[in-house]
Amino acid sequence: MRSPVQEYLESIVDQCRSTDGEVASYIPELADADPDRFALALATVDGHVYTVGDADARYSIQSISKPFTYALALSDQGTEAVDAKVDVEPSGDAFNEISLASDTGRPRNAMINAGAITAASLVAGDSGEPRFERVLEWYGSFAGRDLEVDEDVYSSELATAHRNRAIAHMLREFQILEGDPEESLAQYVRQCAISVDTRDLALMAATLANGGVQPVTGTRVLETTSVERVLSVMATCGMYDSAGDWISAVGMPAKSGVSGGIIAVLPGQVGLAVFSPRLDSHGNSARGVELCERMSRDMEMHLMHVGRSSNTAVRNRYPLSQVASRRRRPDADQAVLDEHAGRSVVYELHGDLLFAGAEHVVRAVVEDAPELAVVDVRRVDDVADVARVALRGLRSMLREAGSEAAVVDPHGVLHDPDAGTEHASPFFEDRDSAVRWCEDELLRRHGDGPADERAHVDDHPLLRGLSPDARRVIDDAMEHLTFTDDELVLEAGAPFAGVHVVVSGTAVATVEGPNGDRTHAVAMNPGTSFGELALGADDVQETSIHADGDLTLLRLSAESIDRITADQPQVAVEMWRAMARDGYRMADRALRSGVERG
Numbered sequence: 305m306r307s308p309v310q311e312y313l314e315s316i317v318d319q320c321r322s323t324d325g326e327v328a329s330y331i332p333e334l335a336d337a338d339p340d341r342f343a344l345a346l347a348t349v350d351g352h353v354y355t356v357g358d359a360d361a362r363y364s365i366q367s368i369s370k371p372f373t374y375a376l377a378l379s380d381q382g383t384e385a386v387d388a389k390v391d392v393e394p395s396g397d398a399f400n401e402i403s404l405a406s407d408t409g410r411p412r413n414a415m416i417n418a419g420a421i422t423a424a425s426l427v428a429g430d431s432g433e434p435r436f437e438r439v440l441e442w443y444g445s446f447a448g449r450d451l452e453v454d455e456d457v458y459s460s461e462l463a464t465a466h467r468n469r470a471i472a473h474m475l476r477e478f479q480i481l482e483g484d485p486e487e488s489l490a491q492y493v494r495q496c497a498i499s500v501d502t503r504d505l506a507l508m509a510a511t512l513a514n515g516g517v518q519p520v521t522g523t524r525v526l527e528t529t530s531v532e533r534v535l536s537v538m539a540t541c542g543m544y545d546s547a548g549d550w551i552s553a554v555g556m557p558a559k560s561g562v563s564g565g566i567i568a569v570l571p572g573q574v575g576l577a578v579f580s581p582r583l584d585s586h587g588n589s590a591r592g593v594e595l596c597e598r599m600s601r602d603m604e605m606h607l608m609h610v611g612r613s614s615n616t617a618v619r620n621r622y623p624l625s626q627v628a629s630r631r632r633r634p635d636a637d638q639a640v641l642d643e644h645a646g647r648s649v650v651y652e653l654h655g656d657l658l659f660a661g662a663e664h665v666v667r668a669v670v671e672d673a674p675e676l677a678v679v680d681v682r683r684v685d686d687v688a689d690v691a692r693v694a695l696r697g698l699r700s701m702l703r704e705a706g707s708e709a710a711v712v713d714p715h716g717v718l719h720d721p722d723a724g725t726e727h728a729s730p731f732f733e734d735r736d737s738a739v740r741w742c743e744d745e746l747l748r749r750h751g752d753g754p755a756d757e758r759a760h761v762d763d764h765p766l767l768r769g770l771s772p773d774a775r776r777v778i779d780d781a782m783e784h785l786t787f788t789d790d791e792l793v794l795e796a797g798a799p800f801a802g803v804h805v806v807v808s809g810t811a812v813a814t815v816e817g818p819n820g821d822r823t824h825a826v827a828m829n830p831g832t833s834f835g836e837l838a839l840g841a842d843d844v845q846e847t848s849i850h851a852d853g854d855l856t857l858l859r860l861s862a863e864s865i866d867r868i869t870a871d872q873p874q875v876a877v878e879m880w881r882a883m884a885r886d887g888y889r890m891a892d893r894a895l896r897s898g899v900e901r902g
């Protein structure tokens with residue numbers, strides 16, 4: 305199937321067929337270029353390359369080399385040392401202007417020849433061949449293949465490089481170059497003669513778009529801080545004396561070369577390369593500029609284009625009272641939660657958390673001032689460092705206000721820098737566990753703590769309403785059972801086995817999925833009971849019950865119930881009444897919260 309992106313790129317190439325401009329001729333070897341050759345390549349940051357036209361045809365890279373050598377100088381010497389030699393100010397000059405900034409005495413930037421020759425001199429390594437080998441290898445790591453020099457272009461340019469030679473000697477005179485100016489000149493002219501095709505250039509651009517990691521090989525070539533620096537200089541100076549026009553009309557950091565190439569970088573998205581040898585009066589490919597303007601407009605590639613505002617980080621926000629955890633709570637605990645859970649809030653976040661997204665979250669939480677918060681980041685794709693810092697700040701503010709955020713982050717997108725320390729937020733694999741944690745915390749704050757921190761069999765609705773006589777009979781009939789972690793207590797499908805009162809620990813009811821996987825449905829703690837629901841389901845146990853950790857139960861078995869019903873009808877009536885009351889109580893709560901409490 306043909307890709308619509310490919311179709312679009314072909315159609316745009318067809319529409320930009322202007323034959324304005326002249327092939328560069330001051331370098332004799334370039335004058336022979338076929339003026340009508342045309343190629344376009346677009347490389348995505350995940351390494352897919354679309355090409356149109358003659359994308360494999362080779363030509364010398366020329367000034368498109370400048371950002372890459374500048375990058376190597378930055379990476380070899382550090383920003384400060386490079387800044388001491390070359391400024392980052394747009395010059396508005398032609399690329400080969402013989403000038404230094406009058407105030408600083410340094411070349412204005414590394415995209416014009418004076419700055420580029422200086423950057424070439426800052427590449428580390430023994431002068432001559434070894435240093436150039438590093439340059440060649442460096443470019444190759446951006447392109448993702450080994451590159452070579454077009455020796456004809458090199459010697460042709462070196463023999464006629466009077467202007468660049470003048471620039472190099474001027475640089476030496478002002479001690480911007482410290483070594484032999486001829487050597488820096490040769491190094492620079494040689495880097496300009498490195499032979500590339502349009503696909504190479506698109507991948508080199510995409511490496512910058514990808515924050516310095518080559519999209520196909522996956523190798524980190526350049527540190528992100530240097531990428532930012534290089535792209536900034538490209539944006540302000542890459543198109544020489546038409547840099548202002550370019551950034552307004554196209555809006556991407558770019559670099560052109562006199563052989564007819566242009567690269568443009570859309571950070572985070574694509575690297576673009578066009579090749580067409582006819583140049584406009586600024587020395588930029590005429591058709592290349594036209595095509596980039598069209599693409600930027602059609603495909604909304606302008607960096608200043610506001611696509612969507614990032615104010616949607618909080619996709620959902622509701623009080624904790626709307627999401628009772630699946631834990632069955634005894635009445636007293638439920639009453640505490642009914643009263644207090646409305647002042648705690650669940651925040652569901654999504655998308656990429658950059659500065660604006662994090663700000664939105666922080667503002668929502670500050671506005672609510674929740675007693676406790678659940679921050680659910682399961683749908684968050686990526687978190688910028690600035691967002692991490694903001695969320696950490698939010699956590700301190702919450703703590704100062706006596707609050708705490710339970711974080712639901714099963715994929716670890718937040719990378720809490722405090723993980724494993726006492727400062728870390730409580731982290732949970734799923735929302736229910738976080739909600740449960742908040743409920744327990746509310747019970748500690750406003751009640752006697754969650755039921756599993758107490759033992760209150762006597763409080764159990766099945767037992768507490770019984771007369772002392774009936775209670776004695778039932779107590780005698782109940783068996784004391786213990787289970788260890790994960791042990792099966794009741795199996796789904798088994799006949800009604802009796803009523804089980806949790807004395808200590810936790811029992812979990814699970815439903816078997818179609819693939820035999822267990823879905824955790826309800827957790828039951830002291831103060832609750834299970835097994836009796838089978839009475840409402842043709843006497844069949846519908847869920848499997850396992851121990852979650854050590855578990856102690858009191859069981860009034862089906863046989864005991866039958867025996868009491870036959871032998872002591874008085875006790876039986878009390879017992880059944882208590883069971884019915886408990887059943888209605890659960891049904892009522894389920895109806896009110898709208899949450900199924902299996």
Ligand code: GLN
Pocket residue numbers: 365366367368399400417461468493496560561562563587
């Ligand atoms: N090697 C060429 C020069 O210095 C590069 C110029 C360019 O591509 N703009 O003149």
